[in-house]
Amino acid sequence: MDQLSAMRVFTRVVETGNFSKAAHSLKMPKTTVTTAVQALEAHLATKLLNRTTRKVVVTTDGALYYERAARILSELDELDGSLSSSQAQPSGKVRVALSGAFADRIIMPALCDFHTRYPKIQLEFDIGDRIVDYVAENIDCALRAGTPTDQSLVARKVADLELRTYASPIYLERMGFPRHPRDLENGHFGVGYMKAYEGRVFPLQFRKEDEEVEVRLDYVISVNEFRSYMAAAVAGIGVAQAIAFTVRDYVDRGELVEILPDWPRDPVPLYIVYPQTRHLSNKVRVFVDWLAKKLNEANQCEAQLKSAAPKAEA
Known part of the structure; x- marks a missing residue:
């Protein structure tokens, strides 16, 4: 058994609430997810999850194991990111939830600049203003106007x-x-x-x-x-x-x-938000930093245009 891989599968099952969603977000067959969790339970000689037909319920031992496993995986990802960022360009997919206003006006016109800087990053946008399940939908971060009220999210203010x-x-x-x-x-x-x-x-x-x-x-x-x-x-x-x-x-x-x-x-206020359970990887961090810069540039440009334009008359 690949224990590290099994730990990742187990934490995703806990975060998504069932095996099917975990399998979808991990892009692997549901049977593989089930087998990995069963192997981990056999290795630990304890039951981590109680299964029902519609969802899974974490046992007491499972909750304790999840808390430690999530912390270990986050620290491992951070370690990998800190080393790889000094040796290679960040790479991989970044899924972002945001409104069409920001996508059309800020990101799309400047996308060639981002691609030139980070050619190995693929951006996937979920466009709209809807409730998203960050873990189940594998959303890395979201751009949200207004002060966040969800305490499960980490929020970074990027603009007014x-x-x-x-x-x-x-x-x-x-x-x-x-x-x-x-x-x-x-x-x-x-x-x-x-x-x-x-x-x-x-x-x-x-x-x-x-x-x-x-x-x-x-x-x-x-x-x-x-x-x-x-x-x-x-x-x-x-x-x-x-x-x-x-x-x-x-x-x-x-x-x-x-x-x-x-x-x-x-x-x-405009915030970038992401789940507390998800480590802000290097690929996501460079996108967040780039986006914050572009938003501030747009704000400054608009302020300059506003100060130079005559007021509308009736």
Whole structure:
């Protein structure tokens, strides 16, 4: 028996909750996973898992063994990474969960730069704003706006995002330019945006010096995906708030106009998150560092464009 391999299989079964998911994430037959766990139990002369038809339950001995095994495997991966990083380029697949806004506006235009720096890394993107099972889906890290509340995740803040308010020329011709956020309450509509894992439409928020205003608009449509959110705003369905650099192309083409420019929303923190049980390998670390740099560059560029541009007039 390859004990190290069996330990990796066992920890993945515990983390995913069943043999089928573990086999899928490890890209090996379910029978191989089952055999590895059985061999490990025979070697240790103790039962690590109680099987049912739908899931596995860790025994007391299994929980103790998992805790030590996960720590050993993490330290081993870290040791391998620290040695290999000084001798060779990081390599392998990195699976990242993120929204289409960041994929389209930040990553894709700069992807050739990343590939030139790290030609042996393959990036796999899970695009959307949904709840992901990091372990079962083998997600290495995710890019998430807002302060994380899941205590099982390690979070690294990479940027503060500036949100502004926009509407299409068609909409503004029909409804007029608001002068104050409260003007939006007089017959205006919003494009509703909701996160899949929260299930509620976010209100529009504004700040000017010490004054804060929150507006909940009626909406014709609500979505949980950036491209559809922007398409609805461009079509004139309602007012939308978005991260400034993600809508720069729409503004430059005249498809969206910033409104209430003196009333920005408080910056939203952006985090890279990953499971505590998953070691941040060298290949993931270089991607995170590269992405953080690109996000900061985009923020700085938008700030420079903003300071140089004239304010929109009604």
